[in-house]
Amino acid sequence: MSEGHRIIGRNLRKIDAIDKVTGRTRYADDVVLPRMLYCKLLRSPVAHANIKRIDLSGALAQEGVVAAISGETMPTAYGILPVSEDEHALCIDKVRFIGDPVAAVAAETEHAAELALDAIELELEPLETIGSVEKAINTPEPRIHPGNRRGNIHKLVSLEFGDIEQAFAEADHVEEGLFHYGGNTHLAMEQHAAVADWSPDGRLTLWSSTQTPHYVHRVLAKVLDLPAAQVRVIATPNGGGFGGKTDPFNHELAVCKLAMLTGRPVKICLTREEVFYCHRGRHATLIQARTAVKRDGTITGMHFRTLLDGGAYGSYGVASTFYTGALQTVTYEVPHYRFDGGRLFTNKPPCGPKRGHGTPQPRFALEIQLDRIAAALRIDPADLRLQQIQPANSLTSNYLRIGSIGLAKCIKTVVEASGWRERYGKLERGRGLGLACSSYLSGAGLPIYWNEMPHSAATVKLDRGGGVTVFCGSTDVGQGSDSVLAFVVAEELGIDPYQIRVVTADTDLTPVDLGSYSSRVTVMTGHATRQAAAAARERVRSGVAEKLAVSGEQITFADGKVRVAEKGIELAFAEAVAIAEARHGTIVTSGSYKPPETAGKFKGAGVGPSPAYSYSAGIVEVEVDEQTGFVTPIKVWMAHDIGQAINRSAVIGQVEGSVYMGLGEALMEEMVYREKRNLVHKIPSMLEYKSLTSLEMCEVETFLIEDPDPNGPYGAKEVGQGPLLPMPPAIANAVYDAVGVRVDMVPVTPSRVMAALDAAARGKAPRHGPERMPQVSWPEPTRVTPPWAGGDGHAQRPGSGKQAS
Amino acid sequence: MLVDKITVNLKINGLATELRVPPQKTLLEALREEAGLTGTKHGCELGECGACTVLINGSPQLSCLVLAAACDGAEVLTIEGLANGPELHPLQSAFAELGAAQCGYCTPGVLLAAAALLVRNPSPTRDEIRQALSGNLCRCTGYLQIWNAVERAAEQLRTR
Numbered sequence: 001m002s003e004g005h006r007i008i009g010r011n012l013r014k015i016d017a018i019d020k021v022t023g024r025t026r027y028a029d030d031v032v033l034p035r036m037l038y039c040k041l042l043r044s045p046v047a048h049a050n051i052k053r054i055d056l057s058g059a060l061a062q063e064g065v066v067a068a069i070s071g072e073t074m075p076t077a078y079g080i081l082p083v084s085e086d087e088h089a090l091c092i093d094k095v096r097f098i099g100d101p102v103a104a105v106a107a108e109t110e111h112a113a114e115l116a117l118d119a120i121e122l123e124l125e126p127l128e129t130i131g132s133v134e135k136a137i138n139t140p141e142p143r144i145h146p147g148n149r150r151g152n153i154h155k156l157v158s159l160e161f162g163d164i165e166q167a168f169a170e171a172d173h174v175e176e177g178l179f180h181y182g183g184n185t186h187l188a189m190e191q192h193a194a195v196a197d198w199s200p201d202g203r204l205t206l207w208s209s210t211q212t213p214h215y216v217h218r219v220l221a222k223v224l225d226l227p228a229a230q231v232r233v234i235a236t237p238n239g240g241g242f243g244g245k246t247d248p249f250n251h252e253l254a255v256c257k258l259a260m261l262t263g264r265p266v267k268i269c270l271t272r273e274e275v276f277y278c279h280r281g282r283h284a285t286l287i288q289a290r291t292a293v294k295r296d297g298t299i300t301g302m303h304f305r306t307l308l309d310g311g312a313y314g315s316y317g318v319a320s321t322f323y324t325g326a327l328q329t330v331t332y333e334v335p336h337y338r339f340d341g342g343r344l345f346t347n348k349p350p351c352g353p354k355r356g357h358g359t360p361q362p363r364f365a366l367e368i369q370l371d372r373i374a375a376a377l378r379i380d381p382a383d384l385r386l387q388q389i390q391p392a393n394s395l396t397s398n399y400l401r402i403g404s405i406g407l408a409k410c411i412k413t414v415v416e417a418s419g420w421r422e423r424y425g426k427l428e429r430g431r432g433l434g435l436a437c438s439s440y441l442s443g444a445g446l447p448i449y450w451n452e453m454p455h456s457a458a459t460v461k462l463d464r465g466g467g468v469t470v471f472c473g474s475t476d477v478g479q480g481s482d483s484v485l486a487f488v489v490a491e492e493l494g495i496d497p498y499q500i501r502v503v504t505a506d507t508d509l510t511p512v513d514l515g516s517y518s519s520r521v522t523v524m525t526g527h528a529t530r531q532a533a534a535a536a537r538e539r540v541r542s543g544v545a546e547k548l549a550v551s552g553e554q555i556t557f558a559d560g561k562v563r564v565a566e567k568g569i570e571l572a573f574a575e576a577v578a579i580a581e582a583r584h585g586t587i588v589t590s591g592s593y594k595p596p597e598t599a600g601k602f603k604g605a606g607v608g609p610s611p612a613y614s615y616s617a618g619i620v621e622v623e624v625d626e627q628t629g630f631v632t633p634i635k636v637w638m639a640h641d642i643g644q645a646i647n648r649s650a651v652i653g654q655v656e657g658s659v660y661m662g663l664g665e666a667l668m669e670e671m672v673y674r675e676k677r678n679l680v681h682k683i684p685s686m687l688e689y690k691s692l693t694s695l696e697m698c699e700v701e702t703f704l705i706e707d708p709d710p711n712g713p714y715g716a717k718e719v720g721q722g723p724l725l726p727m728p729p730a731i732a733n734a735v736y737d738a739v740g741v742r743v744d745m746v747p748v749t750p751s752r753v754m755a756a757l758d759a760a761a762r763g764k765a766p767r768h769g770p771e772r773m774p775q776v777s778w779p780e781p782t783r784v785t786p787p788w789a790g791g792d793g794h795a796q797r798p799g800s801g802k803q804a805s
Numbered sequence: 806m807l808v809d810k811i812t813v814n815l816k817i818n819g820l821a822t823e824l825r826v827p828p829q830k831t832l833l834e835a836l837r838e839e840a841g842l843t844g845t846k847h848g849c850e851l852g853e854c855g856a857c858t859v860l861i862n863g864s865p866q867l868s869c870l871v872l873a874a875a876c877d878g879a880e881v882l883t884i885e886g887l888a889n890g891p892e893l894h895p896l897q898s899a900f901a902e903l904g905a906a907q908c909g910y911c912t913p914g915v916l917l918a919a920a921a922l923l924v925r926n927p928s929p930t931r932d933e934i935r936q937a938l939s940g941n942l943c944r945c946t947g948y949l950q951i952w953n954a955v956e957r958a959a960e961q962l963r964t965r
């Protein structure tokens with residue numbers, strides 16, 4: 001328990017834990033309404049085609065079918081980012097991947113709806129499929145999105161901070177490499193589900209397993225052409241999200257439309273196969289990384305190029321692209337930095353944000369590259385990192401404002417705990433240790449659509465019976481955000497957190513919160529809730545002070561009591577509330593939060609800023625079987641700089657869950673498509689899409705480094721995503737320590753390890769990884785003078801300075 | 806197409822229950838849709854994830870792979886029946902206290918698989934726990950807090 005706090009920093013049971021262990025939690029598919037119909041979607045069996053004809057009459061003629069719709073019923077395009085509104089609820093002119101929805105049916109039973117899909121006639125005119133980043137670059141036509149300006153190139157960005165050529169010219173050693181990070185998916189245990197209810201007075205309600213009810217609310221109003229005030233979105237507790245439920249989805253719109261057409265509630269629950277098609281997961285990314293260092297290992301410059309396989313739609317892709325270049329600078333000092341990123345459209349399920357959003361891919365390359373540099377310069381990899389950590393309270397060369405940074409302490413902690421100094425490089429062949437670090441945002445600095453309103457808000461209502469209710473738009477996806485709200489309110493009011501009611505994620509009842517993504521909730525809703533609760537406490541204080549004729553400062557709030565110690569007065573919290581209510585009327589207070597203004601003013605500066613950055617350092621010990629290439633993680637030591645834990649056991653759970661998911665990405669998880677067979681997903685099932693079971697997971701020793709950040713509530717920073725990031729590079733580095741070969745690809749599969757061992761045995765470079773970066777005509781970079789060179793955050797005037805390389 | 810329903814007699818959580826279900830319905834669907842017991846979850850309905858685990862005559866089974874009709878006469882225990890009235894099963898308290906349920910979606914299935922383990926083996930080693938839960942995927946916890954909670958519950962059950 002931390003200094004001065006009674007609730008914050010303790011190990012407390014989550015407020016919804018009892019519901020979860022008794023089966024009482026109501027997830028979206030548990031919502032049942034009278035007269036409910038069931039919806040099924042017809043999805044494209046072809047990866048790229050023009051739609052010639054859809055005939056729904058066969059389906060409508062089937063027994064039990066009440067309605068069937070196709071794309072023209074919802075012609076308005078939408079998309080999570082205003083810059084890429086390229087989706088339709090149901091495809092209109094063309095289909096873009098296997099699984100793209102083209103029609104929806106509502107029937108009396110799920111079975112009847114399913115049977116009806118077979119009776120829909122869909123005539124498609126197949127088009128050439130674009131299956132890879134390289135093909136997308138070289139095949140401008142047919143365009144997956146006819147309106148896209150540059151063939152199948154969705155986005156190209158280029159930024160330069162400082163003078164990268166000079167940095168490389170002055171270096172003693174340059175490390176250059178190509179890396180590939182496989183695409184993978186969230187695989188939340190809960191399949192997406194939604195229930196829509198339409199009432200003839202024009203009001204629409206949607207229950208959905210979404211992490212972002214506010215954004216869904218906006219899209220429903222827009223596409224269904226309803227006043228937003230008539231639309232209510234209730235995000236049910238998510239059975240896991242990890243970023244997979246942050247887009248507005250086709251099925252959400254389809255059930256709403258069907259409810260409006262039939263006047264009956266309509267439910268859908270996706271099959272697991274359909275969840276694979278919804279995807280929005282990690283972009284498969286090709287990375288070219290160059291790092292320049294001085295003889296002592298000091299980084300002078302870094303140049304990253306990334307090519308992201310975006311899949312068929314924009315989704316968060318523009319942000320994802322920027323994220324592959326944003327956070328390289330926040331861990332170690334990088335004085336000169338250049339980033340070129342490109343996202344390509346391909347005929348695969350759309351990619352989007354997954355835990356770590358766009359940052360695990362470059363982090364993989366960066367942390368392996370540091371390992372190589374350490375080996376080349378004969379410096380210990382831990383020391384190489386420790387000697388150049390970005391200073392606290394600083395601006396990075398790309399204008400990210402760093403507050404507290406506990407990275408050095410994280411590294412030292414895991415080095416000590418794992419016996420690194422005695423064991424790294426010294427274990428028997430086949431055993432190895434690997435180290436990697438990372439950083440992540442505590443919430444994105446800018447909202448998804450441009451506006452000047454708060455990102456988070458909360459309302460606190462006190463009842464004269466002593467009851468306290470907190471209302472907030474945030475969504476609990478299993479990370480424990482409902483509990484964070486209760487703990488913060490309990491801390492501020494001096495009451496028991498389990499007596500607080502939490503009402504969240506209901507657009508009719510709760511003030512807007514942008515959603516559970518980018519690890520923003522603890523910091524942003526934490527601030528808003530703290531402000532609301534403190535205001536409520538001050539109301540009670542002034543009411544009691546007036547009534548008892550004491551000064552406010554004499555009054556304390558603790559243990560469910562309101563005390564005036566000097567006078568020996570002790571009131572139950574409920575009595576104090578009643579006194580205050582008699583003075584002030586009903587006590588309802590609010591709080592809101594908006595992140596500080598970003599320091600960068602150039603185009604593209606919107607992705608990367610955050611109120612605070614978390615830091616992690618992880619070491620993994622592995623065993624590598626040289627006969628099979630099998631890599632077994634033995635143990636992980638993970639230190640995470642959380643600023644200040646709100647609830648220790650929840651934080652440890654997030655660290656362990658991140659480590660687990662990172663190990664899955666590192667070793668086995670991958671979205672694979674059959675290139676030769678029309679880009680059909682190879683493995684849209686939980687059995688074939690391998691993830692770690694209880695048998696493969698290893699022990700994790702977690703260390704929380706608490707260095708409170710001035711921008712976090714009570715000093716708290718994020719934990720849900722950061723500790724995933726070190727795992728893939730740590731595994732690759734550990735494989736190198738174990739058997740002396742490099743696998744520059746994720747996942748590090750047995751066949752890739754064997755390929756690298758094989759290369760080594762044949763006297764080639766002891767490595768397996770991508771060999772080639774496709775040619776791209778990168779745009780002239782936006783040049784920005786770094787803060788250390790006197791820059792003000794604005795881009796230099798175009799044309800000034802040197803030409804692009 | 807909309808087939809006639811059949812009658813299945815079961816004992817669910819100790820209560821004799823007669824369900825009328827379409828013959829193709831799985832036990833999972835019968836429990837959730839006909840008996841109103843939505844505590845049992847599903848992640849795949851293909852026998853791949855373990856979320857739908859219930860106990861049939863004491864043994865953990867994937868309810869998505871069993872036809873309701875095949876369970877006539879069976880005793881079924883679901884998450885709703887794990888607590889003894891208002892008193893939580895020690896596994897439930899341990900899971901709640903130790904953070905073993907994050908999103909909670911895998912939790913009912915994990916709890917029932919663990920409950921069956923502790924009946925078979927009151928003092929499981931960590932490896933035996935890992936083995937017993939290897940059919941239950943959890944995407945949130947990384948399993949560690951689950952193992953810890955099962956260990957704690959086992960200890961509590963032994964000293965009761």
Ligand code: FES
Binds near residue numbers: 847851855856867868
């Ligand atoms: S739902 Fe039965 S195993 Fe997945």
Ligand code: FES
Binds near residue numbers: 240911944
């Ligand atoms: S707690 Fe979320 S899947 Fe296990």
